[in-house]
Amino acid sequence: MSWARRAVPAAVAAVAALAARDLLQRDHALRRNFPVLGRARYLIESIGPELRQYIVAGNDEERPFTRDQRRWVYASAKQENNYFGFGTDNDIEHTSGYPIIKHRTFGRAVPPSTPTAGHDVTLPCAKVLGAARGRARAFRPESVVNISGMSFGSLSGNAVEALNRGAALAGCLHNTGEGGLSPYHRNGGELVFQLGTAYFGCRDEQGRFSLERLKDLVASAPVRALEIKLSQGAKPSLGGLLPAAKVSAEIAATRGIPAGRNCVSPSRHAEFSDCDSLLDWVELLAAETGLPVGIKSAVGDLGFWEELATLMRDTGRGVDFVTVDGGEGGTGAAPLIFSDSVSLPFQQGFSRVYRTFAERDLHESVVFVGAGKLGLPDNAVVAFALGADMVNVGREAMLAIGCIQAQKCHTDTCPTGVATQNAWLARGLDPARKSVRAANYIRTLRRDLVKVAEACGVEHPGLIGTDAVEILDGRTSSIPLDRAFGYRPEWGMPSAADRAEIVRLMTAEAPQGGSAPPSPTAVG
Ligand SMILES: Cc1cc2nc3c(=O)[nH]c(=O)nc-3n(C[C@H](O)[C@H](O)[C@H](O)COP(=O)(O)O)c2cc1C
Ligand code: SF4
Numbered sequence: 001m002s003w004a005r006r007a008v009p010a011a012v013a014a015v016a017a018l019a020a021r022d023l024l025q026r027d028h029a030l031r032r033n034f035p036v037l038g039r040a041r042y043l044i045e046s047i048g049p050e051l052r053q054y055i056v057a058g059n060d061e062e063r064p065f066t067r068d069q070r071r072w073v074y075a076s077a078k079q080e081n082n083y084f085g086f087g088t089d090n091d092i093e094h095t096s097g098y099p100i101i102k103h104r105t106f107g108r109a110v111p112p113s114t115p116t117a118g119h120d121v122t123l124p125c126a127k128v129l130g131a132a133r134g135r136a137r138a139f140r141p142e143s144v145v146n147i148s149g150m151s152f153g154s155l156s157g158n159a160v161e162a163l164n165r166g167a168a169l170a171g172c173l174h175n176t177g178e179g180g181l182s183p184y185h186r187n188g189g190e191l192v193f194q195l196g197t198a199y200f201g202c203r204d205e206q207g208r209f210s211l212e213r214l215k216d217l218v219a220s221a222p223v224r225a226l227e228i229k230l231s232q233g234a235k236p237s238l239g240g241l242l243p244a245a246k247v248s249a250e251i252a253a254t255r256g257i258p259a260g261r262n263c264v265s266p267s268r269h270a271e272f273s274d275c276d277s278l279l280d281w282v283e284l285l286a287a288e289t290g291l292p293v294g295i296k297s298a299v300g301d302l303g304f305w306e307e308l309a310t311l312m313r314d315t316g317r318g319v320d321f322v323t324v325d326g327g328e329g330g331t332g333a334a335p336l337i338f339s340d341s342v343s344l345p346f347q348q349g350f351s352r353v354y355r356t357f358a359e360r361d362l363h364e365s366v367v368f369v370g371a372g373k374l375g376l377p378d379n380a381v382v383a384f385a386l387g388a389d390m391v392n393v394g395r396e397a398m399l400a401i402g403c404i405q406a407q408k409c410h411t412d413t414c415p416t417g418v419a420t421q422n423a424w425l426a427r428g429l430d431p432a433r434k435s436v437r438a439a440n441y442i443r444t445l446r447r448d449l450v451k452v453a454e455a456c457g458v459e460h461p462g463l464i465g466t467d468a469v470e471i472l473d474g475r476t477s478s479i480p481l482d483r484a485f486g487y488r489p490e491w492g493m494p495s496a497a498d499r500a501e502i503v504r505l506m507t508a509e510a511p512q513g514g515s516a517p518p519s520p521t522a523v524g
Pocket of ligand 2 (some may be wrong): 098345402404405406407408409410413414415416417418419
């Protein structure tokens with residue numbers, strides 16, 4: 001037998017063996033869905049930095065998430081080395097708007113120096129959600145990092161399950177998104193139930209909101225809070241559309257709609273039509289369920305916020321939390337003009353909303369939540385300095401469970417099984433394994449937030465003040481964060497009582513750092 005005749009069957013057998021191995025393994029959705037072919041990605045990824053460095057893009061050029069940012073999330077999720085060598089490759093000196101966090105030499109809190117120290121530290125919210133308005137089921141969220149609303153429908157069932165199990169492992173909250181509460185949300189993770197304009201999961205046969213159904217639903221699952229979705233940064237003012245082909249029996253049951261028909265969300269709520277009626281509805285939901293109730297919104301015209309905050313001050317009715325979504329936020333699908341140009345980016349939008357509440361002395365009695373690429377420590381730290389009490393992570397959590405930023409979420413062909421209803425593609429994503437990655441990522445982000453807080457001399461990221469951040473304005477000048485966003489010096493912080501309590505909680509838990517033993521001649 002010639003060499004070639006022996007080689008061909010051997011090669012075919014080798015490829016078949018590789019394919020079998022890919023199909024049977026559960027670590028990599030891409031390889032499970034695309035046996036053998038999927039390996040090409042890992043090969044190209046491994047030589048990608050060199051190729052890009054000379055031919056294509058730099059480490060900080062890709063969007064929405066740069067290669068460096070994604071590498072940090074992937075490595076954190078896999079508990080691999082997420083450090084970077086040789087110093088920053090960001091163009092700090094020439095990037096206008098670049099935030100710099102100012103560490104303190106002799107701060108109150110001292111960070112431990114081992115890389116894994118604090119990894120399992122709990123990082124609770126500095127405010128008690130719902131306490132200011134005496135809600136029956138007020139509680140202190142265990143984690144300042146939580147999973148943002150992304151519906152079953154836009155995400156696969158396996159992805160939702162991975163995130164929910166990950167939330168349970170990491171001790172954080174998982175927002176259902178507006179697509180209702182599916183069986184995949186019932187895997188141990190505590191929930192924030194989101195009410196969108198279509199009231200999926202709590203509507204009657206005519207599509208009207210049903211209070212009784214809402215009460216039954218929240219009694220049947222570990223729902224800790226309700227979030228009324230007014231808008232989201234990537235597509236404010238638009239209702240959603242799930243095409244008939246994606247409305248499976250399972251999605252139909254979760255949403256309370258007929259299967260196999262287009263599922264259209266209206267662009268406006270039917271239960272309220274202005275700030276006054278919104279606050280009435282908030283109070284009704286809170287009274288009937290006992291849960292804290294908040295709103296989620298992107299920021300455009302400020303009139304809405306001014307009227308809302310004024311009514312809250314003057315009437316005593318009020319939302320327990322406000323989630324501000326930045327215009328840079330993600331979506332399953334949206335028209336380009338809305339994603340690119342409608343609504344303010346996070347820092348601009350959030351600071352305007354915070355100021356509006358602070359000017360009316362309401363900032364200490366509302367829990368502020370931020371979203372919009374805040375699953376990266378540098379962005380999150382600036383959000384905390386501006387007054388955020390918690391951050392929600394959406395796409396970063398998707399990256400942690402395998403998303404490769406192919407940006408095909410709107411086509412139902414997501415190659416990693418994250419954002420698809422295609423059963424074959426979704427099957428590649430193993431919820432049990434990916435849940436561990438989601439939890440690892442969230443824990444790492446929390447750990448980094450604690451470390452940065454300690455570098456700034458405080459025990460908790462919520463205690464990082466605006467004085468700890470400056471915005472670079474080119475090579476020779478910078479502007480303090482409070483001046484950049486029109487803050488008074490005392491803004492951006494919880495109340496004195498909340499500050500004292502969070503310091504007590506953190507110092508009871510977190511590992512303490514320090515120095516080597518002092519020499520006999522040490523002077524201080
Ligand atoms: C696939 C996908 C689906 C989403 N679905 C919802 C939703 O149902 N409700 C909502 O309020 N926001 C939704 N969002 C927005 C996110 O909750 C989040 O606010 C936004 O992506 C910003 O956070 P990020 O930058 O961490 O992704 C979705 C985002 C993505 C990527
Ligand atoms: S891999 Fe691509 S299509 Fe899938 S979730 Fe990520 S960005 Fe969307």
